[in-house]
Amino acid sequence: MRLKTLASLLLAGTLSASMLVYAKEPVNLAFIKKDLKHYHDSGEYDHDISSMMQQAMRYLEMRIDQGKFHGKKPAIVLDIDETSLSNYPDMVRLDFGGTLEEIRQDEDKGEDEAIAPTLKLYRYAKANQIAVFFITGRQEEEREVTEKNLKKAGYVNHDGLILRAGEYKKAPASVYKIAMRKQLADQGYDILLNIGDQKSDLRGGYADKTYKLPNPYYHIP
Numbered sequence: 001m002r003l004k005t006l007a008s009l010l011l012a013g014t015l016s017a018s019m020l021v022y023a024k025e026p027v028n029l030a031f032i033k034k035d036l037k038h039y040h041d042s043g044e045y046d047h048d049i050s051s052m053m054q055q056a057m058r059y060l061e062m063r064i065d066q067g068k069f070h071g072k073k074p075a076i077v078l079d080i081d082e083t084s085l086s087n088y089p090d091m092v093r094l095d096f097g098g099t100l101e102e103i104r105q106d107e108d109k110g111e112d113e114a115i116a117p118t119l120k121l122y123r124y125a126k127a128n129q130i131a132v133f134f135i136t137g138r139q140e141e142e143r144e145v146t147e148k149n150l151k152k153a154g155y156v157n158h159d160g161l162i163l164r165a166g167e168y169k170k171a172p173a174s175v176y177k178i179a180m181r182k183q184l185a186d187q188g189y190d191i192l193l194n195i196g197d198q199k200s201d202l203r204g205g206y207a208d209k210t211y212k213l214p215n216p217y218y219h220i221p
Contacts, residue, residue: 033096036216040088048214053117056193056211057124063192063208064128072190075131075159077181077207078118079196080138080146082215085112085153091217107138110145114153115213118195122155131159131189135180135201137173137220140165173220178204 039045060076063069078084090106098106125132134155138146140163147161168176177200181191185206194207197215 036096037092039216045214049115050117052211052213053121053195056195056209057121059209060121060125060130060193064130069190069192072188073131074129075133075184075189075191076121076125076193077133077135077184077191077195078122079198079201080134080136080150081107081112082115082197082217083195083201083213084115084118084122084134084155085149086115087112088217096217104139104142108142108145110149110152112149112153114155118213119154121195122158126157130192133160133162133184134158135162135177136164137176138163139169173198173200174203177201178206181206 063074081087087103087106090103090112094102094106122132132155134150136146143161143163146163150156150158150161162180164171164176168179171179181194181204184191191207192209194202194210195213196202196210197213198220199212200220202210202212
């Protein structure tokens with residue numbers, strides 16, 4: 001009886017071991033970084049941004065032609081980094097890494113260039129009396145340099161720059177951005193468009209239409 005029991009246990013153990021599923025080795029990080037550079041340098045990244053922004057532009061044109069804003073003031077909301085301004089040269093210099101402090105130091109140089117399709121939509125909105133607000137994950141302490149960078153890049157005469165402060169300084173991105181859009185809605189704005197490069201930029205409503213730009217370089221939950 002003992003031998004039977006022992007044999008059964010050994011057989012069960014052998015079957016269990018044979019059924020183990022070993023995780024597949026992920027793609028080597030060096031190859032991923034190479035693919036990221038190729039995606040950008042090949043022009044595919046710019047193509048994908050342009051394609052998405054063309055959709056956003058068509059929607060905005062339609063809403064302006066209709067002129068129906070639910071009795072509210074029409075507006076659009078834009079994220080900044082990788083939506084309105086590009087940090088790509090800094091990301092390459094840091095080898096798609098770096099500490100939060102290093103990333104912030106690069107932002108605070110105020111040298112980020114405009115993402116052209118976003119700037120085009122911005123100018124179209126302003127020319128048609130649509131308010132434009134920036135809601136960014138940057139901190140309130142970065143206001144001056146961010147304002148200068150936006151102006152230098154061509155985003156002049158915007159209607160508001162909203163940065164993290166107070167109770168939202170360390171809140172999850174989506175919680176903070178939902179709250180800020182709600183504040184705009186409470187002030188009587190109909191947010192026609194909300195555009196960002198992270199899903200957390202777009203969650204939670206308070207916008208008639210959302211568009212997500214590509215960003216394979218980093219993730220903000």
